[in-house]
Amino acid sequence: MNRILQFFQGRYGMDQLNLALLLCGFVVQGLNRLFFSPWVEALGLVFLLLAALRFLSRKKERRATENELFLSVWRPFLSWLRELRERWRDRKLYRYFHCPECSQTVRVPKRKGKIRISCPRCGNAFVKKT
Numbered sequence: 001m002n003r004i005l006q007f008f009q010g011r012y013g014m015d016q017l018n019l020a021l022l023l024c025g026f027v028v029q030g031l032n033r034l035f036f037s038p039w040v041e042a043l044g045l046v047f048l049l050l051a052a053l054r055f056l057s058r059k060k061e062r063r064a065t066e067n068e069l070f071l072s073v074w075r076p077f078l079s080w081l082r083e084l085r086e087r088w089r090d091r092k093l094y095r096y097f098h099c100p101e102c103s104q105t106v107r108v109p110k111r112k113g114k115i116r117i118s119c120p121r122c123g124n125a126f127v128k129k130t
């Protein structure tokens with residue numbers, strides 16, 4: 001038991017990028033049940049291997065920097081997905097427009113006829129049919 005603990009001491013461990021790599025690895029491996037391709041199999045293994053190597057790495061700072069880079073791409077993507085889901089959920093109640101001046105997204109209630117919309121960011125007003 002001590003040896004196992006010693007082995008994991010000073011290792012980088014788990015982070016969000018590793019979790020994503022593991023998920024990608026398992027999903028690709030699962031997809032391979034449809035394709036039966038050695039290339040797809042290899043791709044899945046590459047994801048899993050990368051996750052294992054990062055988990056066991058002793059270069060913690062480098063791994064943390066990689067994770068930050070990953071999160072800087074992942075977080076905006078996630079918020080875009082959330083916005084998409086919200087729009088779909090509210091599609092019968094609201095319409096979305098972009099401000100012609102600053103391209104801020106503006107949500108307005110549907111079926112109000114032609115209305116004047118004031119942009120909450122730049123104050124620009126424009127008329128749209130809801």
Ligand SMILES: [Zn+2]
Binds near residue numbers: 101102119120121
């Ligand atoms: Zn605006």
